[in-house]
Amino acid sequence: MRALMTDSELISSAIRSIPDHPKPGILFRDVTTLLGHALAFRTSIDLLCAQARTLEPQKVAGLESRGFIFGAAVAAQLGLAFVPIRKKGKLPAKVIRQQYALEYGTDELEVHVDAVQPKERVLVIDDLIATGGTALAALALLEKLDAHTVGASFVIDLPDLGGAQKLAARGLAVHSLISFPGH
Numbered sequence: 001m002r003a004l005m006t007d008s009e010l011i012s013s014a015i016r017s018i019p020d021h022p023k024p025g026i027l028f029r030d031v032t033t034l035l036g037h038a039l040a041f042r043t044s045i046d047l048l049c050a051q052a053r054t055l056e057p058q059k060v061a062g063l064e065s066r067g068f069i070f071g072a073a074v075a076a077q078l079g080l081a082f083v084p085i086r087k088k089g090k091l092p093a094k095v096i097r098q099q100y101a102l103e104y105g106t107d108e109l110e111v112h113v114d115a116v117q118p119k120e121r122v123l124v125i126d127d128l129i130a131t132g133g134t135a136l137a138a139l140a141l142l143e144k145l146d147a148h149t150v151g152a153s154f155v156i157d158l159p160d161l162g163g164a165q166k167l168a169a170r171g172l173a174v175h176s177l178i179s180f181p182g183h
Contacts, residue, residue, distance in 0.1 A: 007043050011155070012178050014040035027182055029156050031066055031127045044177060045073045048125065048153050051175045052078060055150040057123035059083050059116055063109070063138055064090070067126035070155060074125055083115045083122065085138045096144050100137035109137045111145070118146035128156040129176060132163025139170065156180060 005013070014037040021028040034040050052060070052074055061083040062071025068084060075082035088097065088108040095110040116122055124138050135152055142149045149172060157164050157176035164174045 007047060008178050010040050011044055011047075012180075015156070015178075017180075027180075029128060029158075029180060031155060034155070035069065044070065044155055045077060047177050048074045048155075049077050051151075051153055052123050055123055055173060056121060057150050058121045059123075061085050061111075061116075061122050061124050061138060061142065063124065063126040063134055066128075067124075070127055071125035074123075074153075083111065085109050085111050085124075085141060096141060098137045098140045098144070100133045102133065109134065109141060111138075111141045113145070116142065116145050116147040120147050121150045122147045123150055124152040126152075126154055128158065129154040129163040129167070129174070130158045130161045132161075132166040135163060135167055136170075139167070139172065151175060158182070 014034040016030040016033040018028040018030055020026065048070060057080060059081045060071045060075035062068045064086045072082045088110055091110050091112055094113045096113055097108050097110045099106050099108045122142055124135060126135060129135060139149055151173035152167050154176040157179040159179050160182055167174045
């Protein structure tokens with residue numbers, strides 16, 4: 001008789017690993033295969049929702065682009081509004097912007113100025129936390145709007161890159177469903 005998989009094993013087994021992408025030495029964790037596995041995707045959303053309920057957010061913010069998929073699903077399941085945090089130039093109304101560092105250069109994230117109200121409790125969701133640059137930029141945007149970020153949730157943590165620790169050092173509750181060693 002075959003043993004049943006744990007939720008973590010199910011989710012991990014549904015994620016494709018692609019060596020040397022986008023450059024040599026990187027092992028890319030591809031969540032598109034997780035999205036294509038109905039049970040693993042549903043399990044991921046259920047687990048993210050369970051964690052979110054403990055933080056009592058009023059809104060869910062998803063980071064472009066895969067964070068939109070997970071964040072919007074969590075927001076819909078919990079009956080909450082969804083806040084898209086996008087790359088520069090994608091939002092049509094008045095925005096605020098936050099620059100963040102990439103490995104080679106910088107990029108910027110934006111959010112509509114009316115996306116959250118002062119003191120609203122917001123949960124940030126993305127597919128993966130690596131170095132933390134994007135998540136820290138999102139946190140800075142929400143702080144500019146005087147929101148209260150209650151936590152950050154991720155499907156995958158790459159703990160060797162230290163992003164989750166950077167968020168935790170800022171006093172943020174950080175949760176991930178699974179972790180993979182390396183980068």
